[in-house]
Amino acid sequence: MDLDVIFVxxxxxxxxxxxxxxNAFSDGRWPRGSFVALVIGGAMVGFAAWTEPATYTFAQVDDVFVSVLARFLN
Structure with missing residues (x-):
């Protein structure tokens, strides 16, 4: 899988x-599933940024997102 796709x-x-x-906090529940999802998403973003650090900056996040979206729509 491409690093851009992992990042997005x-x-x-x-x-x-x-x-x-x-939502879980407002209902008075512990957000187990959403916390796991946040950690998984953060690990995916961290892995992609750690593998190629110069590619993923805050200024280029929207360009990467649009390029991945364009690849899937074409």
Whole structure:
């Protein structure tokens, strides 16, 4: 799997886990599943950024996301 795809999937998993975590806290539950998803997403983003550190900066996140989306839509 391409590192760009791993990076984008990690971002998506991490982004979806945050509302689930807030929901669990507001219901008074411990957010086990969303915490695991956040760790998995963070590990995927961290692995991609650690493997190629110059490729993934904050300024290039949107370019990477759009390029991966364009690859899947084409």
């Amino acid at each position: 999937i990690g971002l998506i998993i991490g982004a979806f886990s945050i509302p689930a975590m807030i």
